[in-house]
Amino acid sequence: MAYRKFDTCFFERYAHLTLETILGTRFSALENKDRPDLQLPDNSLGIEVTRAMEPDRHNANQLLKELAGMHINESQKEDMQRIVDTGYAYGLPGLNYTGYKEEEYWLLAQPLKRILKSKVEKVASGFYGNFNEFGLFVFCRDLLNLTQVEVALEYTLSLQDNLDIRYNTLYLSQTDTLYVCNLHDNLFYEGINSRIDKYAIPDNLRREFFFKSLGY
Numbered sequence: 001m002a003y004r005k006f007d008t009c010f011f012e013r014y015a016h017l018t019l020e021t022i023l024g025t026r027f028s029a030l031e032n033k034d035r036p037d038l039q040l041p042d043n044s045l046g047i048e049v050t051r052a053m054e055p056d057r058h059n060a061n062q063l064l065k066e067l068a069g070m071h072i073n074e075s076q077k078e079d080m081q082r083i084v085d086t087g088y089a090y091g092l093p094g095l096n097y098t099g100y101k102e103e104e105y106w107l108l109a110q111p112l113k114r115i116l117k118s119k120v121e122k123v124a125s126g127f128y129g130n131f132n133e134f135g136l137f138v139f140c141r142d143l144l145n146l147t148q149v150e151v152a153l154e155y156t157l158s159l160q161d162n163l164d165i166r167y168n169t170l171y172l173s174q175t176d177t178l179y180v181c182n183l184h185d186n187l188f189y190e191g192i193n194s195r196i197d198k199y200a201i202p203d204n205l206r207r208e209f210f211f212k213s214l215g216y
Helices: 009-023 074-086 100-107 112-124 146-160 203-213
Strands: 045-052 062-064 097-099 133-140 169-174 177-182 196-200
Touching (some): 045 112, 074 097, 097 100, 112 146
Antiparallel strands (some): 177 196
16 A cells, blocks of 8 residues: 655644634634635634644554454444544544554654744744734644643743743643643733633533544
8 A cells, every 4th residue: 555645734724613612703713824724814823733742652552554364343344444544543532542653753753842942933034924913733643631730831831031032821631631821921820720721622612622523
């Protein structure tokens, strides 16, 4: 079987669906473009979508390219065949597999602190154009606890100190959780964790995001 190279559109669509469904209709009109990846037509908001993974992280999920020779639970057979056919598995609950396209996507991921620094430098340089607000959406392969999210938020705030062009919101996404971190300056907060909102993503939504991101 010949395997096609991945593209990033699956994850950009997945991010769009996550934002629209979890955070509301403000994100409905986002368009999938480039520099940044998601944009509102009136230039009021631009969101860059990326991924992060520590280099020494062991991928616990099995790479799934074909079903031949496998003992398959009938209830999972259809989903597993979909992974083989599309090359993606992200978001499907109950399956510890990675599609061949998704595997390539994660192989190019950088550690979270490195990707935050790189993206902050790019937005400050004007690389992503002129928008009223900027957001950074990061798919995190490593499971983050609240303390790690706080560290990432504080690091991003320190990077952006005194910058004219900066991100207003940092979205840290895991398969079952979305952390929304407010990066607005000159706001009163009672501690760093008051800048963070945590949203659960239930299995039924994960499954819906997966199929819609594939265009089904």
